[in-house]
Amino acid sequence: MSAPSPAPRELANAIRALSMDAVQQANSGHPGAPMGMADMAEVLWRGFMKHNPANPQWFNRDRFVLSNGHGSMLLYSLLHLTGYPLSLDDLKNFRQLGSPTAGHPEYHDCPGVETTTGPLGQGIANAVGMALAEKMMAAQFNRDDCEVVDHYTYCFLGDGCMMEGISHEVCSLAGTLGLGKLIAFYDDNGISIDGQVQGWFTDDTVERFRAYGWQVIADVDGHDAAALHQAVLTARANTEQPTLICCKTVIGFGSPNKQGSEDSHGAPLGHDEIALAKDTLGWEYGPFEIPEHVYTAWDARTAGANAEAEWNALVARYAEQHPQLAAEFERRISGALPDGFSAAADAFIQSCQDSMEKVATRKASQNTLDAYGPLLPELVGGSADLGGSNNTVWKGCKAVSAADASGNYLHYGVREFGMTAVMNGMQLHGGLRPYGGTFLMFMEYARNAVRMAALMKQPTVLVYTHDSIGLGEDGPTHQPVEQIANLRLTPNLSTWRPCDTVESAVAWKAALERQDGPTALIFSRQNLPCMARDADTLGNVARGGYVLSQTGSGAPDAIIIATGSEVELAMAAAAQLGEQGRNVRVVSMPATDVFLAQDVAYRDAVLPPAVRARVAVEAGIADYWFRFVGLDGRVVGMHGFGASAPAADLYRHFNITAEAVVAAVSELL
Numbered sequence: 001m002s003a004p005s006p007a008p009r010e011l012a013n014a015i016r017a018l019s020m021d022a023v024q025q026a027n028s029g030h031p032g033a034p035m036g037m038a039d040m041a042e043v044l045w046r047g048f049m050k051h052n053p054a055n056p057q058w059f060n061r062d063r064f065v066l067s068n069g070h071g072s073m074l075l076y077s078l079l080h081l082t083g084y085p086l087s088l089d090d091l092k093n094f095r096q097l098g099s100p101t102a103g104h105p106e107y108h109d110c111p112g113v114e115t116t117t118g119p120l121g122q123g124i125a126n127a128v129g130m131a132l133a134e135k136m137m138a139a140q141f142n143r144d145d146c147e148v149v150d151h152y153t154y155c156f157l158g159d160g161c162m163m164e165g166i167s168h169e170v171c172s173l174a175g176t177l178g179l180g181k182l183i184a185f186y187d188d189n190g191i192s193i194d195g196q197v198q199g200w201f202t203d204d205t206v207e208r209f210r211a212y213g214w215q216v217i218a219d220v221d222g223h224d225a226a227a228l229h230q231a232v233l234t235a236r237a238n239t240e241q242p243t244l245i246c247c248k249t250v251i252g253f254g255s256p257n258k259q260g261s262e263d264s265h266g267a268p269l270g271h272d273e274i275a276l277a278k279d280t281l282g283w284e285y286g287p288f289e290i291p292e293h294v295y296t297a298w299d300a301r302t303a304g305a306n307a308e309a310e311w312n313a314l315v316a317r318y319a320e321q322h323p324q325l326a327a328e329f330e331r332r333i334s335g336a337l338p339d340g341f342s343a344a345a346d347a348f349i350q351s352c353q354d355s356m357e358k359v360a361t362r363k364a365s366q367n368t369l370d371a372y373g374p375l376l377p378e379l380v381g382g383s384a385d386l387g388g389s390n391n392t393v394w395k396g397c398k399a400v401s402a403a404d405a406s407g408n409y410l411h412y413g414v415r416e417f418g419m420t421a422v423m424n425g426m427q428l429h430g431g432l433r434p435y436g437g438t439f440l441m442f443m444e445y446a447r448n449a450v451r452m453a454a455l456m457k458q459p460t461v462l463v464y465t466h467d468s469i470g471l472g473e474d475g476p477t478h479q480p481v482e483q484i485a486n487l488r489l490t491p492n493l494s495t496w497r498p499c500d501t502v503e504s505a506v507a508w509k510a511a512l513e514r515q516d517g518p519t520a521l522i523f524s525r526q527n528l529p530c531m532a533r534d535a536d537t538l539g540n541v542a543r544g545g546y547v548l549s550q551t552g553s554g555a556p557d558a559i560i561i562a563t564g565s566e567v568e569l570a571m572a573a574a575a576q577l578g579e580q581g582r583n584v585r586v587v588s589m590p591a592t593d594v595f596l597a598q599d600v601a602y603r604d605a606v607l608p609p610a611v612r613a614r615v616a617v618e619a620g621i622a623d624y625w626f627r628f629v630g631l632d633g634r635v636v637g638m639h640g641f642g643a644s645a646p647a648a649d650l651y652r653h654f655n656i657t658a659e660a661v662v663a664a665v666s667e668l669l
Contacts, residue, residue, distance in 0.1 A: 009039070010282075012039045014081060014290055015038040016254055018077040021091075021287045023269070024271065025287070026095040026268075028268070029268065030070040030072075031264060032252040032266075033265070034071045034073045038074065040156065041078055044228075045082060046298070048154075048236075049300075050151060051304055051307075052304030056084060058308050060149065063151070064114060065117065065154070065155040067123025067124045067126075067127070068161055069104040069117030069120075073094065074156075076094070076110070081295065083298075084111050086101070104116070116455055121157075121164030123155060124184060125417075126422075127182060128171070128422050129434075131152075131179040131425075132174075132410075133426040133429035133430070134181055134429065135177070135181065139404070141329050145321065147314075152181045152182075154183050155182070155184045158186075158187045159187075159188070162201070162203070163192075163201055170421065173412065174242045175209075175241065176402065178213070180238060180239035181239065182242040183232065183235045183236070183243045187247060187249055188205070188222070188248050189251040191262050192262070192265070193265055194262065195262045196262075206218045206246060214241055215238045217231045217235065217244070222248055228247070232245070252269070255280075257276070315329075329431075332377075332432075344372075348372070349506055349538070353530070355530070358527050358530060359527055361500065361501075361523040361524045362525065364498070364501040364504035364505070364523070365523050370394045372512065380409070382410035382412050382434070382435070383436060384413065384438040385412070385414045389439070389465060390438065390463055392436070393409065416443070417445050417448070419436045420449035424460060434460055435463055440465065440467045440522060441477070451490060454491060454492040455492070458518060461508075466478065466480075467523060467525070467565075468564070468619035469647065469650040470524055470525055470619060470647045471525045473646060479641070479642035481638045481642065484522060484621075484624075485620060485623070487520045492516070492518070493519070496510065496591045498521075503590045504521075506542050507519075507590060528567075528568060529568060531571070542594075545561075545588070545590075545591070545598075546589075547586075549585070551584045552578070553583075555610070556608075557582050557613060558577070559585045559587055559615070560615050561607075561617070561625070562589070563588070563590055563618050564619075566617045566636075570588075573617075573662045573665065574586045576662050582669065587606055614630065615629060615636060615665050616635045617656065622638060633668070636664055637656065
């Protein structure tokens with residue numbers, strides 16, 4: 001006769017014990033949240049989560065996001081106990097160099113971690129993106145006889161996430177879009193780092209989320225397994241609304257002297273308190289000791305393998321009944337671009353060169369979307385209430401709504417931060433390639449989500465228009481100055497600032513073919529001429545920086561480096577200098593990171609080290625460009641904020657003109 005299965009509380013106590021022990025061994029971390037959320041996690045992971053520890057990337061798995069990522073030992077304990085390739089030694093090395101168990105969950109570094117969390121509120125935003133992607137993929141691919149996309153997104157979040165503004169942005173959007181397979185657990189323990197939250201957080205959370213259009217299950221005892229189980233059943237029964245389960249919990253549950261207090265939030269409990277806590281919980285085992293019967297009860301490998309096998313059989317039947325859809329589905333979830341995309345994009349780039357059209361690069365971007373969009377059914381666009389200004393809406397766009405998620409365009413509303421973090425979640429989910437637009441200035445609202453995309457190397461496409469003082473009369477509040485430099489300095493982020501239709505099409509192609517990080521595409525408001533290029537020059541655009549023109553043969557006397565709208569100024573300056581007998585080279589450098597990744601021979605051919613007379617021109621902060629012109633070079637650019645006036649007046653006022661470039665080159669020569 002087999003031994004009875006352990007009680008839910010004993011299984012939850014395994015999480016508490018591992019969390020206490022790991023934080024103590026690291027002498028760093030947050031034990032209180034894992035101890036408080038352990039019962040919630042036990043009910044969800046043992047009673048409802050569909051996942052396969054042997055294949056953490058199985059597409060139809062449920063997604064679990066720990067938005068309050070400082071409680072990372074909760075997630076690491078779950079992954080270890082359920083059978084993921086995360087060893088006890090990994091837990092013992094919590095927060096140590098090179099360990100997969102980092103202080104906050106890190107995507108890529110630890111199997112089973114769906115997204116990097118830590119900056120509070122972004123986890124729930126990522127979860128909204130995942131649930132949105134599931135709904136869209138289901139609308140596009142499911143058929144009555146075969147639902148190949150059918151999974152939930154679960155998220156734990158705490159008081160800190162609720163206070164962060166991004167939670168308001170994304171949870172409002174989730175309610176509007178009717179994300180019925182998003183289920184969030186609010187760990188309502190009333191504690192943040194500074195203590196009891198009543199002094200700074202008195203929102204009526206229940207009514208707030210009801211106003212968003214969520215189903216709210218209030219007043220759930222977060223330590224009552226039966227109540228939690230029933231709450232999840234109720235949540236899953238409602239497929240029209242996202243659900244918030246409000247769980248009243250005690251932070252540091254089980255610690256006699258520190259539970260319910262900020263003392264258990266962000267520091268080890270201490271050996272003596274851990275011993276008392278284990279005694280209080282009835283946990284009779286030593287540090288990092290998990291008895292076999294507890295491991296057996298937690299083990300999800302067999303159930304996970306069976307669930308994936310059932311889905312594989314469903315997909316096989318789907319392929320028989322819907323072969324074309326199945327092939328497209330497999331391509332989409334693999335992340336591969338369609339066959340022939342590169343060649344078709346190259347043909348469009350050549351057509352841009354041939355037509356020599358003078359348009360704003362934001363319009364060139366839209367024209368490119370009209371060309372590339374029909375080739376890429378996975379492309380999902382959007383804008384933060386600026387679709388007509390960002391030109392993110394192309395001819396084949398269809399808006400996504402709660403009633404019909406089969407479209408490919410999202411109206412995010414004025415939610416730049418939320419939009420960017422939701423895009424991260426969509427990309428992490430798989431099967432879609434999101435892009436979203438706003439003015440470059442308002443990248444600032446989204447900055448941390450941009451950084452998280454780069455940290456996780458997610459290939460989202462960030463469309464930023466109105467890129468300089470060239471936007472004119474809206475003034476310095478809307479005129480970006482330091483933002484492009486900020487983006488260029490971000491690791492893993494590729495930044496393009498095209499000068500014309502050709503560079504815009506090349507930039508979009510590079511962004512869509514990139515798989516190892518996000519791309520920022522920086523576009524102008526004002527019209528820009530298309531530059532003449534021969535075949536060799538056209539082929540070098542994709543290298544990020546290239547010789548656009550030279551007034552004479554042989555080694556140049558001076559080099560002018562420019563991007564975007566200032567390439568036109570550089571060309572005009574070079575023409576004037578050429579009339580003076582100067583041999584001046586113009587280098588267009590739309591993507592500095594791409595140029596710097598080229599081999600030394602190419603870089604030196606474009607920017608010969610012996611040519612010290614160098615001038616850079618860009619209507620952004622000047623300081624960035626000294627890395628290319630040297631301390632002895634000159635930069636024609638911005639040294640402060642902009643002003644409100646017509647664009648032409650501003651360029652003259654801030655001395656960003658062809659004449660200023662000519663003067664700078666002449667001074668060097």
